Amino acid sequence: MAGVLLWVVCPKGNATALLSLIPRSGSKPKKRSFNGVSAISSAVANPARSSEQRVYDVVLKQAALVKEQRGRKALDLDLDLEKTSEKADGFTDWDLLNEAYDRCGEVCAEYAKTFYLGTLLMTPERRRAVWAIYVWCRRTDELVDGPNATHITPRALDRWEKRLDDLFEGRPYDMLDAALSDTVTKYPVDIQPFKDMIEGMRLDLRKSRYMNFDELYLYCYYVAGTVGLMSVPVMGIAPESKASVESVYNAALALGIANQLTNILRDVGEDARRGRVYLPQDELARFGLSDDDIFRGQVTDRWRNFMKDQIKRARMFFDEAEKGVSELNSASRWPVWASLLLYRQILDAIEENDYNNFSKRAYVGKVKKFASLPVAYGRALMGTSKLI
Numbered sequence: 001m002a003g004v005l006l007w008v009v010c011p012k013g014n015a016t017a018l019l020s021l022i023p024r025s026g027s028k029p030k031k032r033s034f035n036g037v038s039a040i041s042s043a044v045a046n047p048a049r050s051s052e053q054r055v056y057d058v059v060l061k062q063a064a065l066v067k068e069q070r071g072r073k074a075l076d077l078d079l080d081l082e083k084t085s086e087k088a089d090g091f092t093d094w095d096l097l098n099e100a101y102d103r104c105g106e107v108c109a110e111y112a113k114t115f116y117l118g119t120l121l122m123t124p125e126r127r128r129a130v131w132a133i134y135v136w137c138r139r140t141d142e143l144v145d146g147p148n149a150t151h152i153t154p155r156a157l158d159r160w161e162k163r164l165d166d167l168f169e170g171r172p173y174d175m176l177d178a179a180l181s182d183t184v185t186k187y188p189v190d191i192q193p194f195k196d197m198i199e200g201m202r203l204d205l206r207k208s209r210y211m212n213f214d215e216l217y218l219y220c221y222y223v224a225g226t227v228g229l230m231s232v233p234v235m236g237i238a239p240e241s242k243a244s245v246e247s248v249y250n251a252a253l254a255l256g257i258a259n260q261l262t263n264i265l266r267d268v269g270e271d272a273r274r275g276r277v278y279l280p281q282d283e284l285a286r287f288g289l290s291d292d293d294i295f296r297g298q299v300t301d302r303w304r305n306f307m308k309d310q311i312k313r314a315r316m317f318f319d320e321a322e323k324g325v326s327e328l329n330s331a332s333r334w335p336v337w338a339s340l341l342l343y344r345q346i347l348d349a350i351e352e353n354d355y356n357n358f359s360k361r362a363y364v365g366k367v368k369k370f371a372s373l374p375v376a377y378g379r380a381l382m383g384t385s386k387l388i
């Protein structure tokens with residue numbers, strides 16, 4: 001990771017409410033109404049398009065790419081790598097490419113053990129592609145959150161983006177990039193979600209307050225919804241699924257948003273100590289709260305009520321995501337269910353802490369964690385048809 005950093009710094013070379021929140025297949029995102037608040041939010045003050053509409057364009061683009069490839073039937077993604085694929089440009093050594101993927105697996109095992117174990121159920125080809133995506137996301141997040149984050153400037157992120165362009169064009173900069181470079185030649189992965197994740201990191205450099213949910217939604221899409229859009233082309237949709245491609249991508253997007261909203265609710269105290277408040281300012285005000293209450297860090301009834309509302313919304317996104325998991329290829333469902341159930345339980349833990357997310361970290365204990373794994377497995381075995 002240090003090498004990457006050096007290069008970047010100094011380069012060389014309620015349910016109905018949610019249903020209106022998540023756009024359905026082929027339709028445009030509708031006006032959002034959450035908790036009785038007409039929350040087309042910034043779109044009201046600003047005739048420009050809402051975050052939801054902007055994000056939906058990326059969903060459509062990604063879905064179109066998948067459909068195009070399905071139509072061509074050019075790839076059989078389950079065949080052995082050696083039999084099916086061309087070598088990535090500049091990478092003529094199979095051993096080196098295998099080594100690059102193995103290294104991605106090691107990084108993944110080190111940073112996200114449960115997720116890594118889940119990927120072992122996937123086909124070898126898909127598994128290593130997901131590792132490559134994971135590693136790129138982890139490195140991108142490390143740039144702004146890692147030990148050297150203070151050296152990161154918008155220009156450094158521009159260079160990271162240039163490097164992304166290069167790897168998508170078959171010119172990887174290092175071994176880990178080479179694995180992703182190979183992955184994007186084999187799966188219908190669009191570059192836009194990757195660029196958008198970098199945009200999320202840029203946002204983190206310049207913005208520490210979110211006026212309303214529309215602004216927060218865009219941030220959550222950038223840093224987390226994108227992960228869903230990057231992963232599904234690799235995980236694959238079950239051949240027997242009757243769901244539209246768009247609806248599956250919407251569910252994937254919802255899972256990323258749900259995870260990030262959960263992250264934000266869990267880390268309120270930690271973020272405040274870094275001068276950051278990710279909670280929508282207008283919603284805080286509606287509950288008679290302000291930044292000062294967050295910096296004071298006292299759990300009051302106002303805070304509890306506010307948190308109940310926020311948790312409810314995060315759960316609605318999880319509910320929406322759940323509908324899509326069964327549409328994925330059977331071998332990809334288990335890790336997704338496992339991560340969904342584990343993340344969702346963080347919300348329960350916040351409740352169990354009596355909403356003290358200022359000084360008590362909500363976490364899911366080992367027993368609950370392990371108990372979720374067979375539940376995830378059971379759900380993964382269930383068939384499709386929750387979406388249309």
Ligand SMILES: CC(C)=CCC/C(C)=C/CC/C(C)=C/CC/C(C)=C/[C@@H]1[C@@H](COP(=O)(O)OP(=O)(O)O)[C@]1(C)CC/C=C(\C)CC/C=C(\C)CCC=C(C)C
Nearest residue numbers: 134137138141224227228231251252256259324335336339
């Ligand atoms: C149909 C359907 C439901 C499909 C499933 C789609 C799918 C696999 C969605 C994945 C959703 C997911 C795991 C999103 C990640 C959300 C997340 C935690 C984002 C974090 C961002 C920044 O957060 P922050 O800095 O506030 O927090 P930290 O303190 O840093 O934690 C991220 C850290 C961005 C970087 C993301 C990653 C490193 C995770 C990348 C994961 C994958 C590529 C694999 C996803 C696959 C599975 C099975 C979970």
Ligand SMILES: [Mn+2]
Nearest residue numbers: 141142144145
């Ligand atoms: Mn982070």
